[in-house]
Amino acid sequence: MQLDKVTEERPTEAKRSYDDACGTAHALELIGERWSLLVLRELMLGPRRFSELRADLPGISANVLSQRLDELEARGLARKLRLPPPASVQVYEATAWGLEAEPIVQALGRWAARSPRHDPTLPISGVSILLSFRTMIDRDQARDLDARIGFRFGEVGYVARLRGGSIDVERGDPHGCDVVFTTAPTMLAAVVYGGAPLDSIGVEGDIALAKRFTTLFPLPPKVA
Amino acid sequence: MQLDKVTEERPTEAKRSYDDACGTAHALELIGERWSLLVLRELMLGPRRFSELRADLPGISANVLSQRLDELEARGLARKLRLPPPASVQVYEATAWGLEAEPIVQALGRWAARSPRHDPTLPISGVSILLSFRTMIDRDQARDLDARIGFRFGEVGYVARLRGGSIDVERGDPHGCDVVFTTAPTMLAAVVYGGAPLDSIGVEGDIALAKRFTTLFPLPPKVA
DNA sequence: CCGTATCCAATAAGATACTG
DNA sequence: CAGTATCTTATTGGATACGG
Numbered sequence: 001m002q003l004d005k006v007t008e009e010r011p012t013e014a015k016r017s018y019d020d021a022c023g024t025a026h027a028l029e030l031i032g033e034r035w036s037l038l039v040l041r042e043l044m045l046g047p048r049r050f051s052e053l054r055a056d057l058p059g060i061s062a063n064v065l066s067q068r069l070d071e072l073e074a075r076g077l078a079r080k081l082r083l084p085p086p087a088s089v090q091v092y093e094a095t096a097w098g099l100e101a102e103p104i105v106q107a108l109g110r111w112a113a114r115s116p117r118h119d120p121t122l123p124i125s126g127v128s129i130l131l132s133f134r135t136m137i138d139r140d141q142a143r144d145l146d147a148r149i150g151f152r153f154g155e156v157g158y159v160a161r162l163r164g165g166s167i168d169v170e171r172g173d174p175h176g177c178d179v180v181f182t183t184a185p186t187m188l189a190a191v192v193y194g195g196a197p198l199d200s201i202g203v204e205g206d207i208a209l210a211k212r213f214t215t216l217f218p219l220p221p222k223v224a
Numbered sequence: 225m226q227l228d229k230v231t232e233e234r235p236t237e238a239k240r241s242y243d244d245a246c247g248t249a250h251a252l253e254l255i256g257e258r259w260s261l262l263v264l265r266e267l268m269l270g271p272r273r274f275s276e277l278r279a280d281l282p283g284i285s286a287n288v289l290s291q292r293l294d295e296l297e298a299r300g301l302a303r304k305l306r307l308p309p310p311a312s313v314q315v316y317e318a319t320a321w322g323l324e325a326e327p328i329v330q331a332l333g334r335w336a337a338r339s340p341r342h343d344p345t346l347p348i349s350g351v352s353i354l355l356s357f358r359t360m361i362d363r364d365q366a367r368d369l370d371a372r373i374g375f376r377f378g379e380v381g382y383v384a385r386l387r388g389g390s391i392d393v394e395r396g397d398p399h400g401c402d403v404v405f406t407t408a409p410t411m412l413a414a415v416v417y418g419g420a421p422l423d424s425i426g427v428e429g430d431i432a433l434a435k436r437f438t439t440l441f442p443l444p445p446k447v448a
Numbered sequence: 449c450c451g452t453a454t455c456c457a458a459t460a461a462g463a464t465a466c467t468g
Numbered sequence: 469c470a471g472t473a474t475c476t477t478a479t480t481g482g483a484t485a486c487g488g
Binding site for chain 2: 469470471481
Protein backbone atom coordinates (compact mmCIF):
# COMPACT_ATOMS: atom_id res chain seq x y z
CA MET A 1 0.00 0.00 0.00
CA GLN A 2 2.95 2.30 0.09
CA LEU A 3 2.83 2.57 -3.66
CA ASP A 4 2.12 5.80 -5.41
CA LYS A 5 5.11 7.64 -4.07
CA VAL A 6 3.17 10.72 -4.93
CA THR A 7 6.21 12.90 -5.50
CA GLU A 8 4.38 15.33 -3.30
CA GLU A 9 5.14 18.51 -5.18
CA ARG A 10 5.11 21.46 -2.84
CA PRO A 11 2.93 23.94 -4.80
CA THR A 12 5.06 26.94 -4.08
CA GLU A 13 7.47 27.36 -1.27
CA ALA A 14 5.81 25.82 1.77
CA LYS A 15 9.13 24.68 3.16
CA ARG A 16 10.21 24.05 6.69
CA SER A 17 9.13 27.08 8.63
CA TYR A 18 10.08 28.10 12.14
CA ASP A 19 6.52 29.31 12.63
CA ASP A 20 7.83 32.22 14.69
CA ALA A 21 7.07 35.92 14.29
CA CYS A 22 10.53 36.81 15.56
CA GLY A 23 12.47 38.68 12.91
CA THR A 24 15.54 36.64 13.63
CA ALA A 25 13.65 33.47 12.83
CA HIS A 26 12.34 34.96 9.62
CA ALA A 27 15.86 35.99 8.64
CA LEU A 28 16.95 32.41 9.10
CA GLU A 29 14.19 31.30 6.77
CA LEU A 30 15.57 33.69 4.17
CA ILE A 31 19.29 33.06 4.50
CA GLY A 32 19.61 30.29 7.07
CA GLU A 33 20.25 27.36 4.78
CA ARG A 34 23.70 26.04 4.48
CA TRP A 35 25.86 28.20 2.13
CA SER A 36 23.18 30.87 1.60
CA LEU A 37 24.85 33.66 3.49
CA LEU A 38 28.27 32.84 2.08
CA VAL A 39 26.92 33.02 -1.44
CA LEU A 40 25.38 36.39 -0.64
CA ARG A 41 28.67 37.50 0.91
CA GLU A 42 30.43 36.77 -2.36
CA LEU A 43 28.03 39.13 -4.12
CA MET A 44 28.64 42.00 -1.72
CA LEU A 45 31.31 43.71 -3.82
CA GLY A 46 29.70 43.33 -7.19
CA PRO A 47 28.24 40.81 -9.63
CA ARG A 48 29.91 37.44 -10.01
CA ARG A 49 29.73 34.56 -12.39
CA PHE A 50 28.73 31.06 -11.44
CA SER A 51 32.22 29.70 -11.85
CA GLU A 52 33.78 32.46 -9.76
CA LEU A 53 31.37 31.71 -6.97
CA ARG A 54 32.12 28.06 -7.19
CA ALA A 55 35.84 28.73 -7.06
CA ASP A 56 35.57 31.00 -4.02
CA LEU A 57 33.26 28.71 -2.07
CA PRO A 58 35.45 25.66 -1.75
CA GLY A 59 33.36 22.57 -1.25
CA ILE A 60 30.05 23.78 -2.58
CA SER A 61 28.70 21.53 -5.29
CA ALA A 62 27.25 22.85 -8.50
CA ASN A 63 23.73 21.73 -7.76
CA VAL A 64 23.69 23.31 -4.32
CA LEU A 65 25.11 26.58 -5.62
CA SER A 66 22.50 26.56 -8.33
CA GLN A 67 19.74 25.97 -5.82
CA ARG A 68 21.00 28.67 -3.45
CA LEU A 69 21.15 31.20 -6.24
CA ASP A 70 17.60 30.36 -7.27
CA GLU A 71 16.44 30.78 -3.69
CA LEU A 72 18.22 34.09 -3.25
CA GLU A 73 16.57 35.27 -6.42
CA ALA A 74 13.11 34.05 -5.42
CA ARG A 75 13.46 35.84 -2.10
CA GLY A 76 14.52 39.13 -3.62
CA LEU A 77 18.11 39.11 -2.45
CA ALA A 78 19.84 38.57 -5.75
CA ARG A 79 19.06 38.59 -9.41
CA LYS A 80 20.43 36.83 -12.43
CA LEU A 81 21.36 39.02 -15.32
CA ARG A 82 23.14 38.80 -18.60
CA LEU A 83 25.82 41.36 -19.26
CA PRO A 84 25.36 43.24 -22.54
CA PRO A 85 27.33 42.11 -25.59
CA PRO A 86 30.11 41.64 -26.32
CA ALA A 87 30.51 40.09 -22.86
CA SER A 88 27.10 38.38 -22.92
CA VAL A 89 27.92 36.36 -19.87
CA GLN A 90 25.49 35.61 -17.14
CA VAL A 91 26.20 37.02 -13.71
CA TYR A 92 24.49 37.13 -10.34
CA GLU A 93 24.07 40.41 -8.56
CA ALA A 94 22.85 41.25 -5.08
CA THR A 95 19.80 43.47 -4.82
CA ALA A 96 19.85 46.59 -2.65
CA TRP A 97 18.18 44.63 0.12
CA GLY A 98 20.67 41.82 -0.27
CA LEU A 99 23.48 44.33 0.19
CA GLU A 100 21.81 45.48 3.37
CA ALA A 101 22.71 42.13 4.86
CA GLU A 102 26.30 43.28 5.27
CA PRO A 103 25.78 44.14 8.97
CA ILE A 104 24.79 40.53 9.51
CA VAL A 105 27.96 39.30 7.89
CA GLN A 106 29.91 41.75 9.99
CA ALA A 107 28.24 40.87 13.27
CA LEU A 108 28.91 37.18 12.64
CA GLY A 109 32.50 37.79 11.67
CA ARG A 110 33.26 40.08 14.58
CA TRP A 111 31.76 37.63 17.01
CA ALA A 112 33.49 34.57 15.60
CA ALA A 113 36.85 36.33 15.65
CA ARG A 114 36.87 35.62 19.37
CA SER A 115 36.40 31.91 18.88
CA PRO A 116 39.24 29.83 20.25
CA ARG A 117 38.89 27.32 17.45
CA HIS A 118 38.97 29.70 14.54
CA ASP A 119 41.65 28.67 12.06
CA PRO A 120 42.96 31.73 10.20
CA THR A 121 45.25 29.69 7.98
CA LEU A 122 42.42 28.25 5.91
CA PRO A 123 41.89 29.69 2.44
CA ILE A 124 39.95 32.92 2.18
CA SER A 125 38.32 34.65 -0.77
CA GLY A 126 39.11 38.14 -1.95
CA VAL A 127 35.64 39.37 -1.09
CA SER A 128 35.90 37.88 2.39
CA ILE A 129 39.12 39.57 3.31
CA LEU A 130 38.05 42.92 1.95
CA LEU A 131 34.80 42.70 3.88
CA SER A 132 36.79 41.72 6.95
CA PHE A 133 38.75 44.95 6.61
CA ARG A 134 35.49 46.87 6.66
CA THR A 135 34.48 44.94 9.76
CA MET A 136 37.67 44.96 11.77
CA ILE A 137 39.18 48.36 11.05
CA ASP A 138 40.24 50.31 14.11
CA ARG A 139 38.44 53.54 13.37
CA ASP A 140 40.45 55.61 15.82
CA GLN A 141 43.75 54.49 14.40
CA ALA A 142 42.55 54.97 10.86
CA ARG A 143 40.72 58.24 11.25
CA ASP A 144 43.48 60.50 9.95
CA LEU A 145 44.25 58.41 6.88
CA ASP A 146 43.00 59.28 3.43
CA ALA A 147 44.29 56.91 0.80
CA ARG A 148 43.42 54.61 -2.05
CA ILE A 149 44.56 51.04 -1.55
CA GLY A 150 44.54 48.68 -4.50
CA PHE A 151 44.37 44.90 -4.61
CA ARG A 152 45.11 42.48 -7.39
CA PHE A 153 43.81 39.02 -6.64
CA GLY A 154 44.71 37.10 -9.77
CA GLU A 155 42.60 38.55 -12.56
CA VAL A 156 40.34 40.72 -10.47
CA GLY A 157 41.20 44.08 -9.00
CA TYR A 158 39.66 46.08 -6.19
CA VAL A 159 40.11 49.63 -5.00
CA ALA A 160 39.57 50.48 -1.35
CA ARG A 161 39.06 54.05 -0.31
CA LEU A 162 40.26 54.65 3.22
CA ARG A 163 38.89 57.83 4.73
CA GLY A 164 37.43 59.09 7.99
CA GLY A 165 38.19 55.82 9.73
CA SER A 166 36.21 53.62 7.41
CA ILE A 167 36.69 51.78 4.15
CA ASP A 168 34.69 51.58 0.98
CA VAL A 169 35.55 48.95 -1.57
CA GLU A 170 34.67 48.46 -5.17
CA ARG A 171 35.86 46.36 -8.02
CA GLY A 172 38.12 48.18 -10.39
CA ASP A 173 41.58 48.60 -11.76
CA PRO A 174 43.94 49.42 -8.89
CA HIS A 175 46.32 51.27 -11.20
CA GLY A 176 47.18 54.63 -9.69
CA CYS A 177 46.36 53.77 -6.09
CA ASP A 178 48.71 54.93 -3.36
CA VAL A 179 49.56 51.32 -2.63
CA VAL A 180 48.77 48.19 -4.58
CA PHE A 181 48.92 44.72 -3.06
CA THR A 182 49.34 41.86 -5.50
CA THR A 183 48.79 38.52 -3.83
CA ALA A 184 46.47 35.68 -3.14
CA PRO A 185 43.89 36.73 -0.53
CA THR A 186 45.05 34.02 1.85
CA MET A 187 48.59 35.44 1.85
CA LEU A 188 47.27 38.91 2.55
CA ALA A 189 45.35 37.49 5.49
CA ALA A 190 48.56 35.93 6.78
CA VAL A 191 50.22 39.33 6.73
CA VAL A 192 47.38 41.37 8.21
CA TYR A 193 46.01 38.87 10.71
CA GLY A 194 48.85 36.39 11.11
CA GLY A 195 51.86 38.66 11.43
CA ALA A 196 53.60 37.32 8.33
CA PRO A 197 56.21 39.71 6.92
CA LEU A 198 55.03 42.29 4.43
CA ASP A 199 57.57 41.18 1.88
CA SER A 200 55.86 37.82 1.55
CA ILE A 201 53.36 39.49 -0.75
CA GLY A 202 53.63 41.90 -3.67
CA VAL A 203 53.51 45.57 -2.76
CA GLU A 204 53.94 48.55 -5.03
CA GLY A 205 53.76 52.22 -4.15
CA ASP A 206 54.02 53.78 -0.72
CA ILE A 207 55.58 51.05 1.39
CA ALA A 208 55.23 52.98 4.64
CA LEU A 209 51.53 53.36 3.97
CA ALA A 210 51.31 49.65 3.18
CA LYS A 211 52.92 48.81 6.51
CA ARG A 212 50.59 51.11 8.35
CA PHE A 213 47.59 49.71 6.52
CA THR A 214 48.38 46.18 7.62
CA THR A 215 48.27 47.24 11.28
CA LEU A 216 44.81 48.80 11.18
CA PHE A 217 42.94 45.56 11.86
CA PRO A 218 43.46 44.35 15.41
CA LEU A 219 41.91 41.05 16.40
CA PRO A 220 39.80 40.91 19.56
CA PRO A 221 41.00 38.74 22.46
CA LYS A 222 40.13 35.07 22.24
CA VAL A 223 37.49 33.68 24.52
CA ALA A 224 39.46 30.75 25.88
CA MET B 225 33.71 -5.11 -2.74
CA GLN B 226 31.75 -2.40 -1.06
CA LEU B 227 31.34 -4.56 1.99
CA ASP B 228 32.58 -3.54 5.38
CA LYS B 229 30.28 -0.62 5.88
CA VAL B 230 32.76 0.46 8.47
CA THR B 231 30.41 2.67 10.46
CA GLU B 232 33.16 5.22 10.11
CA GLU B 233 33.04 6.80 13.55
CA ARG B 234 34.23 10.38 13.42
CA PRO B 235 36.69 10.54 16.36
CA THR B 236 35.63 13.91 17.64
CA GLU B 237 33.96 16.69 15.81
CA ALA B 238 35.29 16.61 12.28
CA LYS B 239 31.94 17.67 10.88
CA ARG B 240 31.07 19.38 7.68
CA SER B 241 33.35 22.36 7.51
CA TYR B 242 33.21 25.31 5.18
CA ASP B 243 37.01 25.21 4.98
CA ASP B 244 37.09 28.99 4.92
CA ALA B 245 39.11 31.33 7.12
CA CYS B 246 36.38 33.97 6.89
CA GLY B 247 35.01 34.74 10.33
CA THR B 248 31.48 34.67 8.98
CA ALA B 249 31.97 31.12 7.79
CA HIS B 250 33.37 30.11 11.15
CA ALA B 251 30.41 31.69 12.91
CA LEU B 252 28.13 29.58 10.76
CA GLU B 253 30.02 26.49 11.86
CA LEU B 254 29.35 27.49 15.46
CA ILE B 255 25.72 28.57 15.25
CA GLY B 256 24.68 27.92 11.66
CA GLU B 257 22.77 24.69 12.12
CA ARG B 258 19.05 24.80 12.08
CA TRP B 259 17.62 26.00 15.43
CA SER B 260 21.00 26.81 16.99
CA LEU B 261 20.69 30.55 17.05
CA LEU B 262 17.07 30.44 18.17
CA VAL B 263 18.02 28.24 21.09
CA LEU B 264 20.76 30.67 22.02
CA ARG B 265 18.30 33.54 21.64
CA GLU B 266 16.04 31.92 24.22
CA LEU B 267 18.93 31.94 26.69
CA MET B 268 19.69 35.63 26.22
CA LEU B 269 17.62 36.83 29.18
CA GLY B 270 18.62 34.17 31.66
CA PRO B 271 18.78 30.42 32.25
CA ARG B 272 15.96 28.23 30.99
CA ARG B 273 14.80 24.70 31.47
CA PHE B 274 14.55 22.13 28.72
CA SER B 275 10.78 22.16 28.73
CA GLU B 276 10.58 25.94 28.59
CA LEU B 277 12.83 25.96 25.57
CA ARG B 278 10.77 23.32 23.92
CA ALA B 279 7.59 25.27 24.56
CA ASP B 280 9.01 28.51 23.17
CA LEU B 281 10.51 26.93 20.07
CA PRO B 282 7.39 25.57 18.45
CA GLY B 283 8.22 22.69 16.18
CA ILE B 284 11.59 21.71 17.56
CA SER B 285 11.73 18.08 18.50
CA ALA B 286 13.22 16.83 21.71
CA ASN B 287 16.14 15.09 20.06
CA VAL B 288 17.11 18.12 18.02
CA LEU B 289 16.85 20.43 21.02
CA SER B 290 18.97 18.01 22.99
CA GLN B 291 21.58 17.91 20.28
CA ARG B 292 21.66 21.67 19.86
CA LEU B 293 22.14 22.20 23.57
CA ASP B 294 24.98 19.71 23.59
CA GLU B 295 26.60 21.49 20.66
CA LEU B 296 26.23 24.91 22.23
CA GLU B 297 27.83 23.56 25.34
CA ALA B 298 30.68 21.85 23.48
CA ARG B 299 31.39 25.10 21.65
CA GLY B 300 31.47 27.23 24.78
CA LEU B 301 28.27 29.16 24.16
CA ALA B 302 26.11 27.66 26.88
CA ARG B 303 26.45 25.45 29.90
CA LYS B 304 24.22 23.03 31.68
CA LEU B 305 23.84 23.56 35.38
CA ARG B 306 21.75 22.36 38.25
CA LEU B 307 20.14 24.96 40.42
CA PRO B 308 20.90 24.60 44.12
CA PRO B 309 18.35 22.87 46.34
CA PRO B 310 15.52 23.15 47.00
CA ALA B 311 14.96 23.87 43.33
CA SER B 312 17.48 21.29 42.12
CA VAL B 313 16.31 21.57 38.58
CA GLN B 314 18.58 21.50 35.60
CA VAL B 315 18.83 24.63 33.49
CA TYR B 316 20.81 25.87 30.51
CA GLU B 317 22.59 29.16 30.69
CA ALA B 318 24.40 31.18 28.03
CA THR B 319 28.07 31.89 28.65
CA ALA B 320 29.42 35.44 28.43
CA TRP B 321 30.53 34.76 24.89
CA GLY B 322 27.15 33.32 24.04
CA LEU B 323 25.52 36.52 25.25
CA GLU B 324 27.85 38.47 22.97
CA ALA B 325 25.93 36.99 20.05
CA GLU B 326 23.09 39.40 20.70
CA PRO B 327 24.28 41.82 17.97
CA ILE B 328 23.93 38.93 15.51
CA VAL B 329 20.37 38.32 16.59
CA GLN B 330 19.69 42.03 16.31
CA ALA B 331 21.27 42.43 12.88
CA LEU B 332 19.23 39.52 11.57
CA GLY B 333 16.03 40.81 13.10
CA ARG B 334 16.50 44.37 11.91
CA TRP B 335 17.26 43.20 8.40
CA ALA B 336 14.37 40.75 8.20
CA ALA B 337 11.93 43.37 9.44
CA ARG B 338 12.05 44.77 5.91
CA SER B 339 11.06 41.50 4.34
CA PRO B 340 7.82 41.66 2.41
CA ARG B 341 6.90 38.14 3.42
CA HIS B 342 7.40 38.49 7.15
CA ASP B 343 4.27 37.40 9.00
CA PRO B 344 4.00 39.25 12.32
CA THR B 345 0.88 37.36 13.38
CA LEU B 346 2.73 34.14 14.06
CA PRO B 347 3.36 33.23 17.69
CA ILE B 348 6.33 34.84 19.39
CA SER B 349 8.13 34.04 22.62
CA GLY B 350 8.58 36.39 25.53
CA VAL B 351 12.32 36.51 25.07
CA SER B 352 11.92 37.29 21.36
CA ILE B 353 9.66 40.24 21.83
CA LEU B 354 11.74 41.72 24.61
CA LEU B 355 14.87 41.37 22.51
CA SER B 356 13.00 42.95 19.61
CA PHE B 357 12.35 45.97 21.81
CA ARG B 358 16.07 46.28 22.41
CA THR B 359 16.64 46.04 18.67
CA MET B 360 13.93 48.29 17.33
CA ILE B 361 13.69 51.07 19.88
CA ASP B 362 13.78 54.56 18.43
CA ARG B 363 16.55 56.01 20.55
CA ASP B 364 15.71 59.61 19.78
CA GLN B 365 12.09 59.24 20.74
CA ALA B 366 12.98 57.30 23.86
CA ARG B 367 15.93 59.34 25.06
CA ASP B 368 14.06 61.42 27.63
CA LEU B 369 12.26 58.49 29.21
CA ASP B 370 13.34 56.90 32.46
CA ALA B 371 11.00 54.18 33.58
CA ARG B 372 10.65 50.61 34.69
CA ILE B 373 8.34 48.54 32.53
CA GLY B 374 7.15 45.17 33.79
CA PHE B 375 5.91 42.15 31.88
CA ARG B 376 4.02 39.10 33.04
CA PHE B 377 4.04 36.34 30.45
CA GLY B 378 2.16 33.57 32.19
CA GLU B 379 4.30 32.45 35.09
CA VAL B 380 7.42 34.38 34.21
CA GLY B 381 8.05 38.04 34.81
CA TYR B 382 10.51 40.50 33.33
CA VAL B 383 11.54 44.01 34.21
CA ALA B 384 12.75 46.36 31.51
CA ARG B 385 14.65 49.46 32.47
CA LEU B 386 14.15 52.22 29.92
CA ARG B 387 16.75 54.95 30.14
CA GLY B 388 18.93 57.07 27.89
CA GLY B 389 17.20 55.77 24.80
CA SER B 390 17.97 52.12 25.39
CA ILE B 391 16.49 49.19 27.24
CA ASP B 392 17.92 46.65 29.60
CA VAL B 393 15.87 43.60 30.47
CA GLU B 394 16.12 41.03 33.17
CA ARG B 395 13.94 38.36 34.60
CA GLY B 396 12.26 39.36 37.82
CA ASP B 397 9.05 40.24 39.57
CA PRO B 398 7.48 43.23 37.81
CA HIS B 399 5.72 44.32 40.98
CA GLY B 400 6.34 48.00 41.57
CA CYS B 401 7.17 48.93 37.97
CA ASP B 402 5.73 52.12 36.53
CA VAL B 403 3.69 50.03 34.12
CA VAL B 404 3.05 46.32 34.03
CA PHE B 405 1.82 44.48 30.95
CA THR B 406 0.08 41.18 31.58
CA THR B 407 -0.45 39.27 28.35
CA ALA B 408 0.73 36.59 26.02
CA PRO B 409 3.79 37.82 24.10
CA THR B 410 1.98 37.41 20.80
CA MET B 411 -0.76 39.80 21.91
CA LEU B 412 1.82 42.34 23.00
CA ALA B 413 3.39 42.09 19.55
CA ALA B 414 -0.01 42.73 17.99
CA VAL B 415 -0.29 45.94 19.99
CA VAL B 416 3.24 47.24 19.50
CA TYR B 417 3.85 46.13 15.93
CA GLY B 418 0.36 45.48 14.61
CA GLY B 419 -1.53 48.50 15.86
CA ALA B 420 -3.99 46.48 17.96
CA PRO B 421 -5.68 48.55 20.69
CA LEU B 422 -3.91 48.80 24.00
CA ASP B 423 -6.95 47.53 25.86
CA SER B 424 -6.63 44.16 24.18
CA ILE B 425 -3.97 43.33 26.74
CA GLY B 426 -3.67 43.75 30.50
CA VAL B 427 -2.10 47.00 31.63
CA GLU B 428 -1.64 48.26 35.16
CA GLY B 429 -0.02 51.48 36.33
CA ASP B 430 0.71 54.57 34.28
CA ILE B 431 -1.53 54.15 31.23
CA ALA B 432 -0.12 57.21 29.44
CA LEU B 433 3.35 55.77 29.82
CA ALA B 434 2.10 52.44 28.52
CA LYS B 435 0.68 54.11 25.43
CA ARG B 436 3.86 55.99 24.82
CA PHE B 437 5.93 52.84 25.33
CA THR B 438 4.02 51.00 22.63
CA THR B 439 4.92 53.67 20.07
CA LEU B 440 8.66 53.55 20.60
CA PHE B 441 9.29 50.72 18.13
CA PRO B 442 8.75 51.84 14.54
CA LEU B 443 9.08 49.25 11.81
CA PRO B 444 11.31 50.02 8.83
CA PRO B 445 9.73 50.32 5.38
CA LYS B 446 9.15 47.06 3.55
CA VAL B 447 11.30 46.20 0.61
CA ALA B 448 8.56 45.37 -1.84
C1' DC C 449 33.16 26.66 -21.42
C1' DC C 450 28.86 27.72 -18.53
C1' DG C 451 25.91 26.22 -16.23
C1' DT C 452 21.68 22.44 -15.39
C1' DA C 453 19.74 18.13 -14.43
C1' DT C 454 19.86 13.60 -12.56
C1' DC C 455 21.26 9.90 -9.74
C1' DC C 456 23.06 8.10 -5.48
C1' DA C 457 25.17 7.92 -0.92
C1' DA C 458 25.77 10.24 3.47
C1' DT C 459 23.80 13.38 7.02
C1' DA C 460 20.61 16.02 9.34
C1' DA C 461 16.03 16.86 10.78
C1' DG C 462 11.38 15.43 12.28
C1' DA C 463 7.92 12.33 14.61
C1' DT C 464 6.98 9.27 18.00
C1' DA C 465 7.62 6.06 21.65
C1' DC C 466 9.88 5.01 25.66
C1' DT C 467 12.85 5.05 30.09
C1' DG C 468 14.88 6.78 34.70
C1' DC D 469 10.31 16.37 33.57
C1' DA D 470 14.25 15.50 30.94
C1' DG D 471 15.85 13.56 27.97
C1' DT D 472 17.03 8.69 24.61
C1' DA D 473 16.05 5.49 21.11
C1' DT D 474 14.24 4.38 16.90
C1' DC D 475 12.32 5.08 12.56
C1' DT D 476 11.10 8.01 8.59
C1' DT D 477 11.71 11.90 5.72
C1' DA D 478 14.34 15.79 3.84
C1' DT D 479 18.50 17.98 2.62
C1' DT D 480 23.18 17.89 1.22
C1' DG D 481 27.19 16.61 -1.31
C1' DG D 482 29.65 14.29 -5.00
C1' DA D 483 29.82 12.38 -9.58
C1' DT D 484 28.55 12.58 -13.91
C1' DA D 485 25.86 13.39 -17.92
C1' DC D 486 23.44 16.73 -20.66
C1' DG D 487 22.07 21.25 -23.39
C1' DG D 488 23.42 25.93 -25.20
